[in-house]
Amino acid sequence: MKQLICCVLATILLFSCKKEGCIDPIALNYNPDVHINNGSCEYITTTPYDIITPYGFPDMIIPEDNPMTFEGVELGRKLFNDPILSANNTLACINCHMPESSFSDPNQLSTGIDGFLGNRNSSALINLGWSSSFNWDGSSTTLEEQAFEPITNSLEMHNSWNNVENTLNQDEEYLLLFKQAYNIDYIDSTHVVMAIAQFERTLISNNSKFDKYSRGEEVFTKSELNGFAIFNSEKGDCFHCHGTSLFTDNLFHNNGLDVEPFLDLGLGKITENTSDNGKFKTPTLRNIEVSAPYMHDGRFATLEKVIEHYDSGGHFSSTVDPLMKKLGVGLNLTNQEKSDLIAFLKTLTDYDYITAE
Amino acid sequence: MKKILFITSLIAITFSACEKPTQTDLTINFTQTVDGNRLITGSGCSDGGECFHDHSCCNLGKTLGYTNDAGENYNIQTLKYLISDITLHSDDGNTLLLDEVHFIDISDASTFSFTVKDVPNNNYTSISYTMGLDTIRNINNLYVNEIFHSAMVWPETNGGGYHYMKLEGAYNNDSTFYNTHTGGTMGGDYSFNNMEDISLTVDDDLGDVSINVNMEINNWYNSPNQIEFSSYGMGIMMNMMMQMNIQMNGITDVFSIDVSK
Numbered sequence: 001m002k003q004l005i006c007c008v009l010a011t012i013l014l015f016s017c018k019k020e021g022c023i024d025p026i027a028l029n030y031n032p033d034v035h036i037n038n039g040s041c042e043y044i045t046t047t048p049y050d051i052i053t054p055y056g057f058p059d060m061i062i063p064e065d066n067p068m069t070f071e072g073v074e075l076g077r078k079l080f081n082d083p084i085l086s087a088n089n090t091l092a093c094i095n096c097h098m099p100e101s102s103f104s105d106p107n108q109l110s111t112g113i114d115g116f117l118g119n120r121n122s123s124a125l126i127n128l129g130w131s132s133s134f135n136w137d138g139s140s141t142t143l144e145e146q147a148f149e150p151i152t153n154s155l156e157m158h159n160s161w162n163n164v165e166n167t168l169n170q171d172e173e174y175l176l177l178f179k180q181a182y183n184i185d186y187i188d189s190t191h192v193v194m195a196i197a198q199f200e201r202t203l204i205s206n207n208s209k210f211d212k213y214s215r216g217e218e219v220f221t222k223s224e225l226n227g228f229a230i231f232n233s234e235k236g237d238c239f240h241c242h243g244t245s246l247f248t249d250n251l252f253h254n255n256g257l258d259v260e261p262f263l264d265l266g267l268g269k270i271t272e273n274t275s276d277n278g279k280f281k282t283p284t285l286r287n288i289e290v291s292a293p294y295m296h297d298g299r300f301a302t303l304e305k306v307i308e309h310y311d312s313g314g315h316f317s318s319t320v321d322p323l324m325k326k327l328g329v330g331l332n333l334t335n336q337e338k339s340d341l342i343a344f345l346k347t348l349t350d351y352d353y354i355t356a357e
Numbered sequence: 358m359k360k361i362l363f364i365t366s367l368i369a370i371t372f373s374a375c376e377k378p379t380q381t382d383l384t385i386n387f388t389q390t391v392d393g394n395r396l397i398t399g400s401g402c403s404d405g406g407e408c409f410h411d412h413s414c415c416n417l418g419k420t421l422g423y424t425n426d427a428g429e430n431y432n433i434q435t436l437k438y439l440i441s442d443i444t445l446h447s448d449d450g451n452t453l454l455l456d457e458v459h460f461i462d463i464s465d466a467s468t469f470s471f472t473v474k475d476v477p478n479n480n481y482t483s484i485s486y487t488m489g490l491d492t493i494r495n496i497n498n499l500y501v502n503e504i505f506h507s508a509m510v511w512p513e514t515n516g517g518g519y520h521y522m523k524l525e526g527a528y529n530n531d532s533t534f535y536n537t538h539t540g541g542t543m544g545g546d547y548s549f550n551n552m553e554d555i556s557l558t559v560d561d562d563l564g565d566v567s568i569n570v571n572m573e574i575n576n577w578y579n580s581p582n583q584i585e586f587s588s589y590g591m592g593i594m595m596n597m598m599m600q601m602n603i604q605m606n607g608i609t610d611v612f613s614i615d616v617s618k
């Protein structure tokens with residue numbers, strides 16, 4: 001009897017010794033049945049995607065747990081363009097963030113899958129890697145966090161994350177792409193938003209006429225130069241909120257659009273701080289020509305109407321920014337000054353950006 | 358039992374013997390007063406408290422509770438400023454740079470102070486600091502990765518670099534605003550360096566020390582030059598005479614130093 005047991009054990013031992021393969025669980029060809037590593041493990045190799053910081057831009061904010069890779073960016077691009085994220089497979093991110101409109105929506109409000117209109121004008125997606133607050137009211141602090149929201153918003157894609165995960169995990173192509181980008185076998189919501197965020201960080205615009213002028217490659221017309229001077233003067237006073245190479249201070253202001261009570265509390269709704277009521281995030285002015293309509297609610301259809309608002313001085317409310325220093329009085333720009341200012345704003349259009357894939 | 362006690366106490370003794378000698382950590386606090394009273398702003402409390410549900414201090418700040426020598430009633434809604442080259446001087450002739458540039462924003466309590474760990478033993482006899490940025494530091498995009506870059510940038514066409522200070526609010530009535538913006542107008546340097554005597558001997562036993570740098574805001578407007586908001590016109594960023602007058606007031610009596618051990 002003893003001999004028999006010995007024999008069986010020896011056989012088992014012998015068999016298990018023979019099972020060679022890849023024993024590393026994170027490898028592509030990991031085999032849970034083998035116990036001896038034979039050096040055959042194959043691993044996911046991702047290619048780092050380097051962000052080149054344009055002149056005058058700060059270093060980009062990239063989360064440590066979501067480093068940029070070509071695989072991640074391409075996956076994010078595919079997700080951004082794919083209606084699969086919406087409940088009825090009809091609406092993709094790109095439908096309300098169209099490249100030719102600087103990744104915004106030319107409609108005042110965007111239409112969701114159920115035919116309902118959203119509450120605010122679709123934000124232009126441009127140079128977002130240099131911001132730490134997203135949406136008009138700053139409700140998200142990272143691009144990853146932001147991407148969670150439109151997919152389940154009942155006025156937008158009206159999906160559930162459960163359904164998104166189920167759908168994606170039945171898709172062989174996505175399973176492969178997520179494996180290649182993140183080395184995961186089950187696609188979860190966290191990695192969906194991580195990939196979308198990676199793609200959004202590549203949406204960099206720095207090749208407008210203004211940039212070429214700054215680099216000494218092109219010259220401004222007299223009108224553009226004059227507009228630039230008004231932009232940077234205390235009279236026009238655009239630069240206090242739309243300064244730096246990013247053309248936004250990435251802060252929140254009440255620019256005197258409305259009197260109280262506010263229909264939309266903006267930042268105040270998020271912070272529950274009454275002194276933040278009526279404040280919205282400063283949008284970048286890059287590509288402003290093509291990202292009409294304007295303001296958080298898209299109330300102004302043209303740049304002329306925007307200039308008219310500031311020229312008139314704006315309305316008083318308890319949270320209006322002291323930078324609106326000609327409140328109720330107005331800037332009193334001449335018609336020539338207004339058209340010069342618009343000529344300058346149009347130098348911020350980056351045709352490479354809005355025609356890129 | 359005795360053995361355990363013995364070993365335990367031996368370990369305890371060994372550990373305490375290895376402990377670093379007491380170090381001196383120096384905290385620099387930035388405070389603001391108006392007529393000697395702690396600043397109360399319209400958009401938050403200067404102690405960093407938030408204005409939830411119309412907290413009383415915030416309501417107080419909304420009124421035009423302050424008066425300058427020109428007789429204008431005003432409030433303060435925004436105050437952001439840069440203090441640079443904050444340096445201790447010791448009697449042996451050495452200097453200790455505490456911070457190159459410090460940004461203070463009264464809406465962000467995390468900017469109200471900074472701490473320098475383990476200040477070297479010495480007999481420090483004075484502290485110097487610059488209001489704003491001098492010409493060496495006031496360069497376009499020099500601080501592009503600092504949090505104040507976008508908030509304080511000064512257009513290149515107007516001289517470039519950064520605002521030294523943004524002090525904003527309403528005067529005369531709720532809806533008339535002033536913007537006291539100081540900076541290198543047309544490339545001119547209107548920053549100023551203050552040096553004040555202190556008595557601070559740092560040795561191993563001193564423990565934590567703090568130095569308070571207070572800005573008396575009303576003094577920006579009062580002497581020797583009486584400044585009226587109503588004379589600001591379109592704004593003062595391009596007004597060299599106004600920048601000079603404010604600078605002179607600043608040098609005179611805006612800042613004071615207090616050391617507490």
